[in-house]
Amino acid sequence: MSDKKYEGMPPYAPGTHVRESDIQNKKIAYAWWEPEVQYSWSLGHAMSKFLTGLKAGKIFGIHCKRCDRILVPPRMFCEHCFGPTEEWVELPDTGIIETFSISYLDPDARRIEDPILVGVVDLDGAPPHHGFMHYFGEMSKDEIKIGMKVKAVWKPENERTGSITDIKYFKPAGGAD
């Protein structure tokens, strides 16, 4: 019986700590690998139409009959009732800020002085808490708040490619919540 074998578990911590400098100075043997993996993801019907809409300067949602809710980003089936979605709906490019962050890290985790404002936009015309992630602009980190009304700022038509980045960011729509 092993009950009284140890006073406190774990009795020791097996493992050998290695510092960043040990790796840089090649104090331990290791192999190095830079994989090259390319992807071509299928968009599917819903995303395909959504991106085509963005290129035309429009935001499309799709209606689920059973739940009676508009899904944006759109999908071919509703994940709640598991029924097919049918009617396409053009939504206004306005909404409110659902949540946000003020980031002092850039996408590569490098420190930046001028923070990036990013968050989720709750789109008008869709049910509460339905929207997508995007940047916020033309507002300071002290002005941004949950519930603020915002409007999309689009790239000029000839620069749009059919991507979420066809919208540059969302700016204050005027009039606090």
Added chain:
Amino acid sequence: MGFIEKQTDPTTPMHWKGNMQADYFYPAGIAGDKFFQHLKQNDTFLATKCSECNKVLFPPRLYCEDCFIEISNDNWIEVPASGTIRVFTVAKLNAHGEKMKEPKVIALIDVENTDGSTLGVIKTQNLEANLQGAKVKAIFKPKDKREGTMKDILHFELI
């Protein structure tokens, strides 16, 4: 229930291209580090012997995965960097499926005095030869150029 929509416009976007960006550093481990530090300084291999099943494990490891017991420092042994070809192939395409300028002979080599084996490139002019059972030895980089990886072995040559 059939499909709700048909895709009839060939100009509608169908795919999104991208890649997976990541680099990897694989530490050789406790056993691996010992093996490669030895390889940097010597023209021989290290192997480990399990005190329970008596198998000589190559590549060497911290524990025998069959008996699941730890292998102590006393059970590390030095073996010659040579062996016998168990099976081989002549590769004409590289890892990306492109034709190589010169075909490569790749073999699974049973390492001498061990129960293990290693993959190796065989340097030979005769691509038609049947190398099964042939004895080979490792040819190493000069010691000052070794880094403690499998690339310290340049290739294997027939003895």
Added chain:
Amino acid sequence: MKEVAVIGAGMTLFRRHLKETGKELSYLATKMALEEAGIEKKDIDMVVMGTAPDAFDGTHMKGEYLLDGAAGVGLPYCRVFNGGGTGVFAPIAGWWHVASGVADVCLVVAEEKMGNCYPHPQTAFQHIWDPILDRPLTPNLVWLFAMEMNRYMTVHGIKEEDIAEVAVKNKRNAVGHPCAQLADPNITVEDVMNSEMMAWPVKRLDISPPSDGAAALIFCSKDVVHKYTDERIFVKGVGWNIDSTMWTNRDLYFPDYVANAAKMAYKKAGITNPPKELSFAEPYDPFDYKECHHMEGLLLCEKGEAPTLAREGVTQRDGDLPICPSGGLLGVGNPIAATMGQKMCEVYWQLAGKAGKRQVPNDPQMGLGQAWGDIMQMATVMILGRGS
């Protein structure tokens, strides 16, 4: 269904980089668990490996790669994973093996080598985002947690200082843990508040570090537990639940999926008043606000109440409801799946009275461990208790 007992556990040191390979780490954790249980590989019927994305260790099919060190050679073996939920999901899968009667003794091993993804596992995390909707915006994963933390704080009007109390509690609790990566006996709320702002409101000391590490846990059927130990510590409840990947279509302030998983586990355990009937809990704490978020999801307090309980000391080891007595992820480290060590292994050691310096007083009878994963989606819950 058979009743399932726990008879041994083990874990390795947790650090940003460990010299051992993933197989060697699995071996070291398994060895400790086997020693505690007093058994050998030949006594194990089946093995479950829990390990999160292949993209960390950098070896495809890493479940199959690691099994040598997890005593899996020649045995029925499977790998499960659901991101951060794996630390409690792997034990749940181990429980399935024994409760169903197909195995008398099942070993569960959890391993992670986040340090292999160089220079930072952040690059692997980038692939969790949707390639079409999210990745073109080049997001940083910290943004996602910052957005959830902000929503949670704003809806309830919670102050950052109260949440910072959790980081202080856990990093101090971890001082009693030999494996701990970030134990700090002197850390204060001021230290946390003054730490580097990453993405408001998340600061550096609000976050647990990426780590290398492994843990192991051994389950056995009630029919044979007498062969191995006089302890009688059983699985009382299990629950698991997941929400949609469409995280921008939910209000993030409350994790419904955690409540669903908790209710499933409480029902099985016959628990109707969780904060009174549980002696302690180990919710998942990769961020300090997550401990609060999960406490509420686990129905251990009212919505929005958790930070107040932290401030008032209720969740200290000697408080009315000890939370993360192990030191959690914030104190011990976060090798994703291997956090099983501070969650289920810790719950077992606490109930067995073997937690040493971390022991929760007053003879704990029932403890809960919870893990959380993917894009704010997965909740896994397991409750252990003494006596059958």
